[in-house]
Structure formats: structure tokens, C-alpha cells
Amino acid sequence: MGLLRTAAVRDGGAALPHGFWAAVRVWLEKPQVANRRLCGAAIEAEGTVPLGEGGEASPPLAAVRGGGSGGGREARAASAGAAELGRLWREVRGQLPAGHGHLPPPLTAWGGPGRRSELRAVLRTLLPRGRPGGPPAPPTKELAVQDVYNGTVTFLPLEENSEGKYQIKKCNIYQIQLTHVKDEEWSLSIVAPFPEDWFSDGIAYPKLAWLGNELLSKLAKWSVEQKPSEFKSTLSLISVAKYSKVYQNLKEKYKEMVKVWPEVTDPEKFVYEDVAIATYLLILWEEERKEKGLTKKQSFVDLGCGNGLLVHILNNEGHPGRGIDVRRRKIWDMYGPETHLEESTIMPGDSHLFPDTDWLIGNHSDELTPWIPVIAARSSYSCCYFVLPCCFFDFHGKYSRRQSKKTQYREYLDFVAEVGSVCGFHVEEDCLRIPSTKRVSLIGKNRIYPPAECALIDKQITQYINNRQTCAVVMCDRRVGFNHKDHSDGLRKEAGSELPENETAGTTWMPGFQPREKVVQIRNCASLPRDFVDDVVLNVANLLLNATPPKSCSNMHGGNTNIWNQGESLSLKEVAEHLNKETLKRLKSEYGGLQTLLKNNHQVFEVLNGRVHIRDWRKEKPSRKTKPEVKRHLSAEAFKTRLCWFFIHHPDGCSLPSESCPYAHGTEDLRQSQVIKKKKHLQ
Secondary structure, eight states: OEEEEEEEEEOSSSOTTHHHHHHHHHHHHOGGGTOTTEEEEEEEEEEEEESSSSOOOOGGGOOOOSSOSOHHHHHHHHHHHHHHHHHHHHHHHHHSOTTOTTOOTTSSOOOSTTOOOEEEEEEEEEEEOOBTTBOOOOOEEEEEEEETTTTEEEEEEEEEOTTSOEEEOGGGOEEEEEEEEETTEEEEEEEESOGGGOOOOSSSSOOHHHIIIIIHHHHHHHHHHOOOOSSOOBTOSSOHHHHHHHHHHHHHHHTTHHHHOOSSSOHHHHHHHHHHHHHHHHHHHHHHHHHHTOOSOOOEEEETOTTOHHHHHHHHTTOOEEEEESSOOTTHHHHOTTSOEEEOOOOSSGGGOOTTOSEEEEESOGGGTTHHHHHHHHHOTTOEEEEEOOSOBOSSSBOOOOOSSSOHHHHHHHHHHHHHHHTTEEEEEEEOOSSSSOOEEEEEEEESSOGGGHHHHHHHHHHHHHHHOOHHHHTOTTOOOOSOGGGOHHHHHHHTSOOOTTOOTTSOSOTTOOOOOSSOOOOSSTTSOHHHHHHHHHHHHHHHHHSSSOOEEEEEETTEEEEEEOOOOEEHHHHHHTSOHHHHHHHHTSTTHHHHHHHHTTTTEEEETTEEEEOOGGGOOOOOTTSOHHHHHHHHHHTTOSBOHHHHHOTTOOSSOTTTOSSBSSGGGOOOOOSOOOOSSOO
């Protein structure tokens, strides 16, 4: 028996043994959280199997995961899963005869009274991540056998032979054990029966040292710190195996977009994020076609489509649809005529309904997010929606928190889900695998009411929106009813005035709604007048330099020792107290205010943990060799293209000699910039 390692666990909160099994469940269902070379695991079947020879898996407990919804198909799959488990277990018992001295329970026979007669088995497929420049490694099947009575779970790798039967890869068997020592003391161990024969493929089966160190430490931590998550598991509504395959194909297909990305946003993040969202939708829609017996691919409208890449991918993959955004992006011209994008302002109302569209998409759609379920509900009975909320908006403006017991994100998700329920949808939640902190999606695919009750649901929607309306919106001078057209006449009479000539009753559901501005207003201090910024920088620098006691550092230039005044550090609050009221008022109108202005002027200042320092360029670390080639190129292009602030303004001059300073020491040292400056206003 090869005991790899044992970890002592102290349970002061009575989490064990339940916490141990919860931790095992994480490792079974989401192995990628520990082993980053895996994309995930597909649970093919699970159920009880007999401890003794023979017998079938228990049908009521067998289940197949990741195949989507649909009662009939799930029942057939569950039955097939039970039969598969029974067959596999019989083969396992035959390959591992009782009495083998190297094998841990439950693979050895237990005798005596009080022994449990059943075990729980889980059949899973480990899904490797894609490898750059090559196809992904093949998936690996595993049978995990849990013995709750003895606190063990044994992992049996399976290989398929030429006859289509599975054989155990004995060299890679391992077991996780929980042992109660005394009182609050427990221990977790990992055992490998044949450590000398262990084969590491570097993916599904890392080295034994990884099992004994990384995996064991994570299991020990999870066992006593298991907290119910606020969110669903990732990809809980679709097949992880199918997602892994489709994602790799799309990533390979659209990876060139990263190289030609013309926007100022990060191409790595946005390209692969939209590839992941497109992958999810393609699989979700494929499952819907199977469930509903559809032959045509679903149509869609992406409201607030932004860069339009998601629309481009979905169009290329055969789904008819279009994207609408208030502002055209430069990248739109690169997609070609097959990608349908429109520059238009969307106002929630009767003029923006989509009766012939199957799905509405809201991918980080900001102020439109809570309206998308409403627009879907009023477009047609068959219209569905997918939203990925990011920024927090209500129907009429920024979302205001109402509960302190939840995180703001969780509270907002619950609000958007509530909107969907009020609109008559069965709202489902899933967590996507995207490089974003806001990755929970809400899906309205099915209605909870018959078509005959559409008018009743419509009144319910109107009342709900009305109840969330603020007093300011109620008294809005426009006096346009936010009711749907079927219920707008009564509101016209209450208003007691005629509508403007260019508006008709019921066209706008919420007069207080503010769409996104066509031109993005830059409020990160970048658009402030240069003389104003220079004045603030000089004032703050003098404040730090004249503070007592000053920090001075010796400076070696050509063998001569100089004392260079590094100044004192002050908190942002202390700096603000020394600025005049007009300056502070102007800074407060910008996002981030004083801190943003100082960080923008990183040549002069360093802001760390709320304190402002004069930057000493001698302490700057040289750029890493792994720095992206594009950034290295831009750094070289920008070298000596701006005057050195310290050379001009600091009483001791620059702390670096001219040849080492990235900035110019005088106009004769200045080079012409070859970097194309970014536009301040994106149009």
C-alpha cells in the first residue's frame, strides 16, 4: 500500500464528515478548480452498486448529467446509466479479486457483522483543456466508488479494449480516505496501491507528488470551509463535454481576430469571452431544437451588441440575426456583409418589439438588462431571452440596493430573475466560463402560463414596472404612459393633457428611461485641460517635497554622490486638504477624482494603499522578458518622446542620468513620437 501523504484536519464547527463528502463532490464534478489542465468532468451516471458479487446498479439513484432538459430523454438516459454502472461494476469485481493485499477497501472483501452491503458509484469522463497548436488530449473515463461507512472514495481509471469492454488501469488507482482520530481531530489521506507503477500523463493524472500536496491540501481546506455558493456550478445547463469540443473549434476558428483587433479594448479578453458565450448559446440552442423538434436554426437579436463579435460568430455558425447598438464600432467594417449590425438607439416601447425573433440577447447590456425579459415577453409568446448582467441598472436608472444580507451582485441577479418571473418565464440560472467577474447568466426559455393568459401577464408586467417607478418619473413633464398599448388609454385620461405630436400613446413604457449616450464622455481626468493638470501635479509634488522630514536618497552619477530629495508620503485625504475648493470641485466631477489624476501622471507619482509618493525611477524594476511584444514595441517607440518632469521641475533634477531616463532631458534630447495617439472620444 502506498500512502502518499496524510493531512491533519481540525473540525471546530462540526463540518465533518459531511464536509468531506462535499469536498469529494467538488473534485468529482469540478476537477478543473484543482487541476487547471482539465476543462471539467461530465458525470455520465451514478447510483448504488452491491458490495458483493453480481447485481445491477439501483435504477432510482442512477442519473445522467449534462444532456440538457427533457423528461423523456433523461428517463431513458438514467435507465441506460443504471445498466452501464451494473455492467462496469461486474467487470471491476472480476478484475480485482477479493483478498488482494495491495488493494484498499472497498476493493477487498469485508467480513463480519454490521458491514454495509452497498456502495455508491459515479461514472465520470475527465475532459482535458485544448492544447495550443494541437488537438486536445482524449477524454478519460473513471469509476469513483464511494464507501460512506468507511470514509473512502476510490478512483478507478478505465481503458476500453478492442472488444469494446472497459478494463481498469490498475497502475493509476488512488483512494482518498477520511479518518476520525479523536474529538475534533480528523485526518485525510491519499493512497496509491501501486505507486511504483504510477503513470503520469500530465493532464488527467499528474504526478503523485501533486496528488499528495496540491489535491490533498485543497480537499482538507474544502472539507472544513464548505460554504454554500451564491451561484450555480459552471455550465450546469449544458453538456460540459460538448462545450469543451465546440469551444476549442471556435477558438481555433476565430483566434486571428486577436491579431487584427482595432478597438482600444483588450483583444485577448473580449475575443475569447465572446467565443465562450457563443459556444454556450450554440449548444443551448442545439438542445432546444432537439427538445422542441425544430429544424431551423434559431434567429436572434443582440441588444447592445457593442463590438459585434458575438453577432459575427453566431451569423457565421448559421443563425440568422442582427446586433443593435447606439454606437458604431471600428471593427464592424471588418466583418463583411454576412454580419448584420445596426447603429440605433433602443427605447423600451412598442416601436422596439421583435415578434419574428426567437431569442433576445443581452450581453453586458447595461441599462437594457431589466428590459430584455419585458421586450421578449411582449414581442411574442415564443420569444426567449439570454442576459448576462454586468452593471446594475433598474428600469429607470441605476439600481438601488434594498437588502444588506446579500452581495450587491447577488441582489441584482435576483432582481433581474424576478423581472423574468413577472414576465411569465421559467427563469434558469447558469454560470459561464468567461474571463469576467460577472459571469452569471439568466435564461428565459419556457413560459409558465398558457397563451390565453398573455393579456393578464401583460397587465402584471405593467403593474410591476409602475411599482418600481420613482416619484420623479411619475411627475415627468413628458407625461407619456409607460403602459403597453393595450392599457395606455386610461393613463392618458389621468394625465389630463394631450401628447406631443411626435409621440403616440403607449410607444414608451418608461418616460424616465435614459439610453446610453451616442458619444462616450471621457471622465477619467484625461479630458481635463493640460494647464489645469500641470498645475495640480506641480502643487502636489511641491507639497510632498516640502513636507518634513524629507526623505533623501544618495544618487551615484559618474562617481559623484548627490542627495536626491524623495520627499514625504501623504495620504490622499491629506493631499486633498491642501488643494483649493475649486480644484477639488472640478476633480470630483471626474471618475476617481484626485487619485485618478495622480495615477494618470505615473511619471511623477506612485499611489500605493491610499498614500501618495514621489516616484523614484532608480527603484523601478526592468521590464520582464515575458512582456508582450506589442507593449515592448510601443515602449521603444515612446522612448524620449516626452520631456522629463523631474529634469524640469525637481530641485535636484532627475534621479537618473540622461542615457538611462526614458524621458528627454531637454529639447535637444527629445525624439518625435511615432505612436498614434488614441482618440479621446470614441465615435
